[in-house]
Amino acid sequence: MIIDEASACYPAEVLYAIxxxxxxASLLGDFMQNGPIVDLPEPHSAEVAAWLTRDAFAALGIDGxxxxxxxxxxxxxxxxxxxxxxxxxxxxxxxxxVVGRPATDxxxxxxTSGLPPExxxxxxxxxSPCWAVGPLLARALAEHHLAAGETSVGVITPYRDExxxxxxxxxxxxxxARAEAGTIYRFQGREFDxxxxxxVEDGWSRIARNMPGARQTVxxxxxxxxxxxxxxxxxxxxxxxxxxxxxxxxxxxxxxxxTIVSALDLLGLxxxxxxxxxxxxxWEALRSHVKVTGLYDEELLPAxxxxxxxxxxxxxxxxxxxxxxxxxxxxxxxxxxxxxxVVVRAVVLPPREKxxxxxxxxxxxxxAVKHVVFLQDEHQKLAVIDDSLTFxxxxxxxxxxxVGGRREVMAVMRSRHFAAHILRHERADELAQPPICPTxxxxxxxxxxxxxxxRRLHWLCPPPCRHPLAPFPDVDxxxxxxRAPRRPRRDLRT
Numbered sequence: 001m002i003i004d005e006a007s008a009c010y011p012a013e014v015l016y017a018i019x020x021x022x023x024x025a026s027l028l029g030d031f032m033q034n035g036p037i038v039d040l041p042e043p044h045s046a047e048v049a050a051w052l053t054r055d056a057f058a059a060l061g062i063d064g065x066x067x068x069x070x071x072x073x074x075x076x077x078x079x080x081x082x083x084x085x086x087x088x089x090x091x092x093x094x095x096x097x098v099v100g101r102p103a104t105d106x107x108x109x110x111x112t113s114g115l116p117p118e119x120x121x122x123x124x125x126x127x128s129p130c131w132a133v134g135p136l137l138a139r140a141l142a143e144h145h146l147a148a149g150e151t152s153v154g155v156i157t158p159y160r161d162e163x164x165x166x167x168x169x170x171x172x173x174x175x176x177a178r179a180e181a182g183t184i185y186r187f188q189g190r191e192f193d194x195x196x197x198x199x200v201e202d203g204w205s206r207i208a209r210n211m212p213g214a215r216q217t218v219x220x221x222x223x224x225x226x227x228x229x230x231x232x233x234x235x236x237x238x239x240x241x242x243x244x245x246x247x248x249x250x251x252x253x254x255x256x257x258x259t260i261v262s263a264l265d266l267l268g269l270x271x272x273x274x275x276x277x278x279x280x281x282x283w284e285a286l287r288s289h290v291k292v293t294g295l296y297d298e299e300l301l302p303a304x305x306x307x308x309x310x311x312x313x314x315x316x317x318x319x320x321x322x323x324x325x326x327x328x329x330x331x332x333x334x335x336x337x338x339x340x341x342v343v344v345r346a347v348v349l350p351p352r353e354k355x356x357x358x359x360x361x362x363x364x365x366x367x368a369v370k371h372v373v374f375l376q377d378e379h380q381k382l383a384v385i386d387d388s389l390t391f392x393x394x395x396x397x398x399x400x401x402x403v404g405g406r407r408e409v410m411a412v413m414r415s416r417h418f419a420a421h422i423l424r425h426e427r428a429d430e431l432a433q434p435p436i437c438p439t440x441x442x443x444x445x446x447x448x449x450x451x452x453x454x455r456r457l458h459w460l461c462p463p464p465c466r467h468p469l470a471p472f473p474d475v476d477x478x479x480x481x482x483r484a485p486r487r488p489r490r491d492l493r494t
Contacts, residue, residue: 001025005189007055010036014056031057031064032092033220034188035213064094079191080226081105083257087229090248092219105227107258108278109249110137111235114264116394116409118380120234122202128161129205132392134198134232135162135169136413137263137286141230142170142179144285145194154192155181156221158207162200169418184220195225196232201246203237210244218245235260264409301395301410302329305383308412309333312385316344317428319375319382323348323361324399335368345371347431348398349378350445350462358399365398373431376447381410384423388416427457430472440465446472 001021006014006029018025035055062068075096077085081103089097112120112133119133138155145153155170157163166181180187199207199218207214222229231249241247252258259278266273266283273279309316310333334344346369351359366372383391391397393410423429427446435444444459449469459470472478 002028003056004028007031007057008034008036008188009056010052011054011056011059012051014059027056029055029057031055031062033216033223034185035216037185076100079223080229083107084222084225084229086257087248087252088219088223090251091215091222091245103227105225105229106278107222107229107231107252108282109235109238109253109258109260110141110230110232110282111260111262111264112137112232113234113236113262116381116392116411118382118392118394119411120202122200122205125161128159129200130159130162130165131200131202132418133263134200135166135418136411137232138166138181138196138198139169139175139415140285141194141196141282142175144281146175146178150193151178152191152193152226153179153196154187154190154194154224155179155196155198156184156187156224157181157198157200158184158217158221159200162198165418165421166198168421169415184217187224188220191224191226193226194228194230195221196230197221197224199231199233201233201237203234203240207244208237208241208246210247214244235262301397301400302326304410304412305391305397306330306333308383308385308389308391309337312337312342313340314342314386315384316342316386317347317382317384317423318345318397319347319378319380319426320396320398321349321378321381322358322396322399323365324358324396325361326396326400327361327365327398330398331364331368338369343371344369345373345428345432346398347373347375347378347426350374350376352462361399371432373434374443374445375431376445380426382422382426384419384428387419387423389414390419390422392422424475424478427472427475427478429475430457430459435459435470437461437465437467439467444470 001017001024003009003014003017003025006027008029014027036052038052057063060068062071073096076098078100082099083105084107085097085099087107089095115133119136120131122129122131134157142153142155155166157166160183163181163183170179170181199205201208207218222231233246235253238246238250238253241250249258253260261279261282263282263286266279266286273283306329309330316334316337338344346365348362348365351362362372381393381395381397383397390413391410392413395410431446434446436442437444440461442461442465444461446457447460448455449458449460450456450471457472459472461467
């Protein structure tokens with residue numbers, strides 16, 4: 001009896017298989033990769049935990065720390081070259097992993113540091129982290145390598161929700177049929193010439209905190225690559241990691257064994273950064289897929305946005321907290337869209353949350369665009385056009401100063417599934433129909449109210465009306481519908 005991937009099996013499963021052997025049994029596997037997926041019932045006994053929370057090797061007393069009769073360690077691997085071998089060896093194998101054949105490989109860290117919070121903020125609704133920047137970068141890289149003639153490209157992430165988002169972003173492109181995306185559990189035992197690993201990292205993940213299983217998780221992900229390994233993560237979190245997988249990656253970066261490419265820097269480059277190399281590859285991928293002209297100033301974004309509005313056929317959504325003089329540069333395009341029958345909606349801060357001098361600009365917007373919704377404490381800057389083209393970044397599109405304004409960045413992404421995620425998260429279903437108060441007869445405002453599990457968006461009236469609040473109905477994936485677990489406090493004394 002030969003049992004492959006034995007480390008991913010429950011001991012009971014292995015025991016049953018061994019019981020069917022007539023002469024002997026051999027277990028093949030790597031206990032420094034994923035063990036069996038466990039969902040323990042509550043309550044459970046220690047005896048149940050012993051059978052479900054360890055793999056077959058642990059049940060046999062094999063932990064890699066001491067010789068065990070009948071156990072042979074295979075030290076030579078033939079999948080990847082010295083760069084990935086060194087990363088995997090430091091993560092899991094303690095100097096025992098050896099390159100079995102001459103091979104060339106490369107590790108590239110796509111540094112997301114400095115990108116707008118709307119792109120890099122990690123959501124942990126329901127305990128499964130996800131962020132916007134990973135699918136965006138993964139799709140751009142996958143499309144670039146497939147266009148170059150590669151046939152073996154995989155996108156890997158530790159988390160279910162991020163995997164679903166990546167799959168959604170791939171769905172309306174030919175990447176869906178030519179590249180694979182999934183969690184590390186799906187791809188254990190698989191390999192790709194180019195592997196893109198989306199770590200969904202902000203320095204607070206279980207990987208960053210070196211929780212049990214973190215090394216195995218990252219080890220599985222990085223060892224899927226044969227030739228080229230991309231890791232998407234913030235360089236700042238990698239650099240400050242004190243232990244665990246991110247510390248190993250940080251050490252290799254400091255030793256210059258990993259090529260670091262800043263996504264923010266490349267988004268601002270008009271010309272290619274050199275004739276070849278990882279920076280050139282990533283620049284070409286981002287330039288061909290993410291339509292970003294750089295660190296947008298007031299001279300660039302309005303033209304890009306107005307061109308998209310001019311091409312709109314069905315709908316325009318805009319989230320821009322502040323409304324200032326810049327609105328008069330955008331209003332002609334919005335008015336023309338309304339006249340074509342396009343439904344235009346703008347979500348802005350209530351006038352009383354601004355200085356009085358901004359009220360005429362808000363009123364001008366309301367005269368041109370009938371669907372203006374007020375959202376208290378708004379900070380997001382977004383635009384979604386025809387449910388397919390999404391602008392996301394840091395620039396107030398309706399108020400940014402023409403002269404002397406801050407430098408900003410806005411990413412543009414074409415994907416119906418990604419746009420649907422944005423609209424669902426921002427609760428466009430409710431914002432599309434702001435109710436009229438039966439008491440004061442004014443349009444109600446959206447605001448976050450409540451605490452704990454009851455904290456969510458509500459409709460309410462501006463003062464002095466005291467009509468009861470109306471909570472938004474629950475929508476899976478919508479803003480503020482589930483509270484993420486609290487982060488552990490960091491001990492500043494250490």
